[in-house]
Amino acid sequence: MVISMTLFEGNAGEQYQIKGLFVEEAITRRLEALGLNDGTVIHVLTRKKNGALIVKVRGTRLALGKHISSGIEISHVKVDGNSNVPDREAM
């Protein structure tokens, strides 16, 4: 059973998997274009008290403000070596 949480609640040093994006349409599209899609693995590198954080996703680092991080639904992911690309249902 997976408890859903937002990236805003994520801890530095942990890996999560994106479950869904719930921000404005324009920002959602932008995040998707940057490769933050359903199922993408996201690694929280550091976070500030106000919720701004740095994540690593698809090999690049992004700084995200609280507004965006609290609109990204995530779930914990077990670190199992090489599978950075989790299976997804076909479109």
Next chain:
Amino acid sequence: MQKTDIKVAFVGNPNCGKTTLFNAITGSRLKVANWPGVTVEKIEGAASYEGCSLHLVDTPGIYSLSCYTIEEKVTRSCVMDDDIDVLVNIVDASSLERNLYLTLQLLELGKPVVLALNMMDIVKERGLEIDLHRLPEMLGNIPVVPVSAAKRTGLDILLHAVVHHYEEGPQNDILHYADEIENKIAKLEVMMQANYPTHSSPRWHAIKLLEYDEDVRMEHPMQILNVADHNYEKQIIQRKYKYIDSIMEEVLFHKEEKEQMTDQIDKVLTHPVLGVPVFLLIMAFVFFMTFTVGDALKGVFEIALGFISTSTEQALLSFGTADWLISLVVNGIIAGVGGILTFLPNIAILFLALAVLEDSGYMARVAYVMDGIMGKVGLSGKAFLPMILGFGCTVPAIMATRALETEHDRRKTMVITPFMSCSARLPIYVLFSEMFFPENPFVICISMYIIGLIIAILIALVMNKLEKGKSNDSLLIELPEYKRPNARTIRIYVWTKLKDYLTKAGTTIFIASIIIWFLLNYGMQGMVTDAGESFGAMIGKLLVPVLAPAGLGMWQIAVALISGISAKEVVVSSFAVLFGVANANSADGMQMIVTNIQSMNPGFGAANAFSLMIFCLLYIPCVASLVTIDKESKSHKFTIKMIVFQLLFAWVMAVMVYQTGKIFF
């Protein structure tokens, strides 16, 4: 058939090395930096290869062909232009996964695409390997050329590919969507071809229509709702990344996650608590170097200038030149222009420091570090980047606001950016702090920078309160890998800035010095011996009552401030011309100005000097900046409102500073 004129556009993600590559090929010297928003306009250059003349266009970095910011609009319209024959897609091989998204979009345009794989050395360093045979296969057999923009390798092979791929023409579609979407694309393609038969890239347009792209829909008003019944963008993006996932699986080997240098450095520089203090320390160090090292080098310039000034005067005297001409050359031109040139070492060090900061990859981190503070005043941390650029020059800083997402944020940033002390204000600070605060001139200088920064943030805060804005917390910025600054890049950057400074000294300041000399030496009766009867005095005296409460009630200062609008350095030039000082930036010159100014009515002391510096910090930026603001805001009303506000604000602050300062000094 071989066409000899080929138009090539360089397209790629921000920070992938487009401009460095462009510079390497065309031999131009464009500014490069390691953070998004550096190239905000397309720039053209030329090269020739195998008898073909190539017209190259460098574009602002983009992540996708959807338009969110002005830069992205610039790039998209350039890429879509039918004149462009070949697209060179520069890809950062060290973040291939994200970079390929744009590649897949470019391929859908149906134009010839050549992939330039940059930063392969980082890939190697990380113990990764890219299969250079499989990658092109999976991208529809487009040429894939490994290059190093910094080390300038692979350039000929790239140009070869451009010339020959141009002849081969476009490749086939490689990416197929789900049947439902493909059917819709096919239908929309037919509609596109029927309604816009001359349009190229019908497939791309069809996909964009399915993605509900605003611009494409506006430009092609068709009844499409029966086909594009909802927005398919999410599915289309996800399909592209699914394809990228499969490319990565087949092409990238030895995926290992070792602690990278960048992460190590980031532990300090982007530390949740230490981030801001570290940033402030770095900036303090930059300005410390600017003032101390710059001042140490100043002596050389002083000697040279003194020599030029006296020998010119003697030479002119020996030719029996008319007095007025000697006065014009020695007291007008040499004093006005020469005084400014002695600040060259300070300016060079300031820009050297900024270049290193920009090229290392730290700038984007500053956006993250300052996001908390900027968020409270309703701006994103990204808005802080133009502000830092403002320490160099306001003009490019205003241009850099293009990287901001909304027009509202852009204008707000344009209002506060001029409060960041540009390098032209540096001579004013140095001169007056050394003349009136000889014990600790450095502290006074640095205080100007800090006051400017605090005022900028406070004004943003007040604006935010007035518009009842919320705090802004939608920062979204990529943080590039740290890298050792490239010597060539730094050299180009600093030299370009110094050249600008020298050009300004030779044009604006030169002309301003002549005009000031004329205004101060001529009056209603022709040439005057007493400057108090000159035209300049007549104009300046009009403003004396206004400036008096700020401790600036001298016609000479009024003249200096008015002429400073042409370029802020001219304030210093005017003082030099006013008091006939050959080199305002030397001990003798300063002494002469101090003696002169203090003997005047109503006296001029430390409080007056500080008030003058505050006024120069806050009043309207130079004409070039104002023109840029007008152009970038596309509103005369906005520009005029800003001018009025800044003049009033500078006056109020200077009055407050002087009236308070009078009590203490």
